Structure formats: C-alpha cells, structure tokens
Amino acid sequence: MLHGSLLSGAVAMLLLSGAAWADTLADVAGRYAIAPSSAISFSVGQVGGGGISGKFPKFSGTIELDPGNIGRSRVTFTLAPGSVTTGEARVEKFLRSDAVFDAAAYPSITFRSIRVTQLDSSTAAIDGILAARGKSRQERFTATLVKYDGRNVTFHVVGDVLRSPYGMDVGTPIYSNVVKFDMIVQGRKF
Amino acid sequence: MWRNTDESYGWVTILFHWAIAILFLCQIPLGYLTQATENRPALQFELYQWHKSIGFLVLALAVPRLIWVLLTVKPRPLPKTTRLEAIAARTAHLVLLLLTVLVPLAGWAVASASPLRIPSYVFNLVVIPPLPFTPSERQEIFWSNVHAVLAYGGGMIALVHILAALRHHILLRDATLIRMLRPHRD
Numbered sequence A: 001m002l003h004g005s006l007l008s009g010a011v012a013m014l015l016l017s018g019a020a021w022a023d024t025l026a027d028v029a030g031r032y033a034i035a036p037s038s039a040i041s042f043s044v045g046q047v048g049g050g051g052i053s054g055k056f057p058k059f060s061g062t063i064e065l066d067p068g069n070i071g072r073s074r075v076t077f078t079l080a081p082g083s084v085t086t087g088e089a090r091v092e093k094f095l096r097s098d099a100v101f102d103a104a105a106y107p108s109i110t111f112r113s114i115r116v117t118q119l120d121s122s123t124a125a126i127d128g129i130l131a132a133r134g135k136s137r138q139e140r141f142t143a144t145l146v147k148y149d150g151r152n153v154t155f156h157v158v159g160d161v162l163r164s165p166y167g168m169d170v171g172t173p174i175y176s177n178v179v180k181f182d183m184i185v186q187g188r189k190f
Numbered sequence B: 001m002w003r004n005t006d007e008s009y010g011w012v013t014i015l016f017h018w019a020i021a022i023l024f025l026c027q028i029p030l031g032y033l034t035q036a037t038e039n040r041p042a043l044q045f046e047l048y049q050w051h052k053s054i055g056f057l058v059l060a061l062a063v064p065r066l067i068w069v070l071l072t073v074k075p076r077p078l079p080k081t082t083r084l085e086a087i088a089a090r091t092a093h094l095v096l097l098l099l100t101v102l103v104p105l106a107g108w109a110v111a112s113a114s115p116l117r118i119p120s121y122v123f124n125l126v127v128i129p130p131l132p133f134t135p136s137e138r139q140e141i142f143w144s145n146v147h148a149v150l151a152y153g154g155g156m157i158a159l160v161h162i163l164a165a166l167r168h169h170i171l172l173r174d175a176t177l178i179r180m181l182r183p184h185r186d
C-alpha cells in the first residue's frame, strides 16, 4: 500500500516535470521535410449532423523554424487533391471532378507561409497564401508542438478554410462551406 | 364549390389533381436527367436536390389527397360511359393515386439506403430524416430499381390517362376534362 502510493507519487512528479520541461518552439528550431507519416485530415459538416471526412495521402513540404526568431520561420506545403480518400469511391470521384478540385486541370494545392506568429511557448499561428483551383487567398492555420526527439518533430495543425473563395462551394448549404483541417504534421530534420 | 358533388368535382379535388399531376410529370424527365448527367457532376448534384425536394412536395400533397379521395364522393360517370370504361378509369385513377405516394416513398428509400448518406434538405428549408435503413450499395440499387420501375410505369399509365382525357374532350366532345378544370356552377 505504502509502496503503491510512493510509486504513484513519483510517477506524478515525473509527469509534472515532463510538462514543465516540454520543448518550446525555439528548442526545436531547424529545417524539416514534412514526412509521409503525417496525416492531412479534413472534414466538412452536413446539415442535420455528420458529414464527410477524409485524408490527402499525397503531399510534401518543408518547415523552417528560425532559431533566433520564430516570426521569421517559413512553411511550404503542397498536396495532391487527386489523392483524396474518404472511404467512399463515389464521393472521391465527385471531389476529384470539376465539381470540386478539378484535379485533372489543377493537380496541386499549395500553401506558402507569409507570417508566423508565436502564440505561446509551443503554439504558433501560420498565415499564408493558399492556392487552389487557380485562386489564391490568405488563410491561417494554428500549429501546436506535440513531440520532438532531436530529429523528428510532430505538430498538431488545425485551420478552417472556406470553400466558396476557391469556387468549390458545390453542395452548400447541405454541406458546410467550411472545411475543417485537423492535421498531424511530422517533420524530419535535414 | 370546394367539395365534390354527384355531378361535379370541387376545387379541393381539382387543385390536388393539377398540382400533383404537373409536379409528377416534371419529376420523370428530371429524374431521368439525374441519370443522364453523370459527366457533369456539379449539375447532377443540383438536379438531384431539385428532384428530391419536388418529390417530397409530391408526397406531402399526395398523402392528404389520397385521404381526401377516400373520404369524398365522386361525381357519377357521364352518360354513355360503358361499364368497362368506368372500371378502366377507376382502376387507372386508383393506381395513379397510389403511385403518387409510392414513387416518392421509393425515392426516399433510395436516399435512405444509399451509403452516401446525402441529407434530404427539402428546398434548403427542412431536413427530412432518412428512413430507418442500414445503408448498403445492394439496398440502394434495389430501391433505385423499384423507384425507376414505379416511376416509368406511372408515367406510362399517366400517358394513357392523358390520352383518354383528350379522347373524351376532342373526339367524344363530352365534359370529362371540363369537369376536372372547374366545378360545375349550379
């Protein structure tokens, strides 16, 4: 009994200290290539609840975290909309078609950061230009550092993107105009 | 005026008849177009929404209409109508009445059985929940076939029905069609 409580006390101490010593954005500064192990997940809500969710398995990009000044960091990201998966072949065909991505004519969607703003020790807002289907617009994503092992870094990145500015608002208002991105972005130092 | 009499259809019957007839007749080419626009997916999606919305409107009219027809008197057949003609007309009317309910119900079944789970958002105003089906491609195809057979079958019966009405009006020059256009003034 006594042993048990001593032990759990020690575990709690460890966990607390772990949290206190968590890496900050400055600690993980460096240049990273976005790894294929990342998960670029999105969802679009529908009227009455539920919706469509899926992933883009084909993508590439870089993260450059400036050691002296997080604000001077840069992110570039490219994904292949044609690679979209949703678990339903007809939905994927529709998304690739000229009704939505028009992946044949516009095979990539790109994001290029223009400003990175540190929000707290492990979180930053990334403003950048998203280019999709021939249209460009400024969007914001929020990245939170979740893991770092000296070589590999993991961020949880979220952001809401409107479909209408890109001419992809087919199906509204049955399907929301808002695409919610909820991504795990893993970088490998290079 | 509003109710049927022994001689005449009233406005309730007449308005139900023409509202449902026009919508039902529009739904057949519209339903066909949802199948013919496979290579224009954005247009196809829009057509589907109109087709479903108008279809639910037909259902919303056809159910009270069915009840109304069952509760109200029917005008007597016009003189010179043979027994066979009267039975044929009655049967066609009954089948058409049922199909104006069953065709949209089968359409609702297609939407409910589809694994795509696309909500039915009637005229972007009201969400109609799916029927309690477990979605599967097999179920969807089954109901899709039922819906198509009933719809095209109904279209064929409606065509005969329309030709019969025109025969009465143009060849026989009797009051059959006029009776369905406005109530008889006493």
Ligand code: HEM
Pocket (backbone or CB within 6 Å): B023, B024, B027, B028, B029, B030, B031, B032, B034, B035, B051, B052, B054, B055, B056, B058, B059, B100, B103, B104, B105, B106, B107, B108, B109, B110, B111, B120, B143, B144, B145, B147, B148, B151, B152
């Ligand atoms: C008056 C009511 C309706 C009529 C006359 C009608 C008629 C039709 C026709 C002719 C087709 C084309 C069938 C084919 O070529 O395969 C069709 C397709 C379709 N309809 Fe309807 N429809 C009605 C109501 C509805 C409703 C209420 C819904 C859904 C809520 C619906 C959903 C569909 C769907 C999903 C299809 C495509 C799948 C299929 O071919 O069956 N319809 N409809």
Ligand code: HEM
Pocket (backbone or CB within 6 Å): B013, B017, B020, B021, B022, B024, B025, B069, B074, B089, B092, B093, B094, B096, B097, B100, B158, B161, B162, B165, B166, B176, B177, B178, B179, B180
């Ligand atoms: C332009 C097309 C149409 C014309 C000219 C027409 C004409 C008529 C006429 C003259 C009657 C009265 C028959 C009688 O007194 O015995 C009638 C009754 C009826 N028609 Fe039509 N019709 C048309 C379309 C339709 C369609 C598309 C439907 C169904 C989908 C339909 C369903 C019915 C039914 C159910 C009745 C019996 C009505 C009742 O007892 O309340 N008609 N129609």
